[in-house]
Amino acid sequence: MDVKYLNPIISATDSVFKTMLSLEPKKGEISVQEDLVTDKEANVIIGMTGDIKGSIVYSFSQAMALKVVEAMSGMEMKELDKFVTSAMGELGNIISGQATTGLADQDLNCDIAPPQIVTGSNINISSEADKVLKVNFVTDLGEFDVGFSVK
Numbered sequence: 027m028d029v030k031y032l033n034p035i036i037s038a039t040d041s042v043f044k045t046m047l048s049l050e051p052k053k054g055e056i057s058v059q060e061d062l063v064t065d066k067e068a069n070v071i072i073g074m075t076g077d078i079k080g081s082i083v084y085s086f087s088q089a090m091a092l093k094v095v096e097a098m099s100g101m102e103m104k105e106l107d108k109f110v111t112s113a114m115g116e117l118g119n120i121i122s123g124q125a126t127t128g129l130a131d132q133d134l135n136c137d138i139a140p141p142q143i144v145t146g147s148n149i150n151i152s153s154e155a156d157k158v159l160k161v162n163f164v165t166d167l168g169e170f171d172v173g174f175s176v177k
Contacts, residue, residue, distance in 0.1 A: 031078060031176055034128025035121075039172060042121045043165065047097050054162035054169065062151040062158045062173040064124065067091070068106055069149055070118030073139035078129065080155050084118045090145035097167070106145050115141035125139030151175075 036053065043049045062083050068091035070084040088095065092103040095113045103110050118141050128135045145153070153175035160173045 030132055031129070032159065032161075032174060034132070035125040035172065035174060036054070037128055038121045038124035039163065042124060043163075046117070046120070047094065047167075049097075049165040051163040051170075053135075053167050054164050056162070057160045057161060059158045059173075060061055061153055061162055062160065062169060062175060063121070064149050064151070065147060066149075066171065067145055067147055068111065069144040069151070070114050071142040071144060071151065072118050073124040073141065073142075073158075074122075074136055074176060075077075075127075076136040076174045077134040080134050080153065080174070082125070083151055083171075083173040083175070084114075084121070085171040085173065086114065087168060087170075090170055093167040102104070110141040111145065113147060115143050151171060 032072045039062045043051045064085040066085040067088040068086040072082045074080050088106055089112050095103045095110045098113055122138045155175040155177050158173050160171050162171050
C-alpha cells in the first residue's frame with residue numbers, strides 16, 4: 027500500500043481522538059495480513075469508493091467501545107447495544123470523512139459508504155485487496171486497531 031493513502035487515515039484518527047475524546051492515540055505495532063482477522067468485539071467497517079477502492083476497519087474491544095461511548099455521551103454504558111454500536115459507527119464515519127479530505131488534498135477523489143458494524147469475537151473480514159495493513163493504536167482507554175484494505 028502506498029503511504030500516501032495511509033498517512034491521511036492515521037492523521038485523521040489522531041485528530042478525531044484528540045478533539046472528540048481528548049485522547050492521544052500512540053501508534054503501536056503494524057502488521058500485514060491476507061485478510062483482516064480481529065479478536066476485538068466491536069468492528070466498524072467503512073467502504074471507500076472512487077480513486078481508492080476498499081475499506082477501513084476500526085476494531086475495538088467491548089470494554090474500550092463502552093469507554094469511548096461513555097466519553098462521547100457522558101452516560102454510563104454497560105453493553106454493546108444499538109446506541110453504542112451506532113456511536114462507534116459515527117466515530118468511524120467522522121474519522122473516515124476527515125481522511126477523505128486529506129486524500130482530496132492529494133488530488134484523490136474518494137467517497138465513503140455508511141458504516142457497517144460487526145460485533146462478536148474472532149472475526150475474519152475478507153477483502154479484495156491483496157494485503158491488509160493493520161495498525162494498532164494505544165490510548166488511555168485501551169487499544170484499538172485500524173485495518174486498511176485498499177486498491
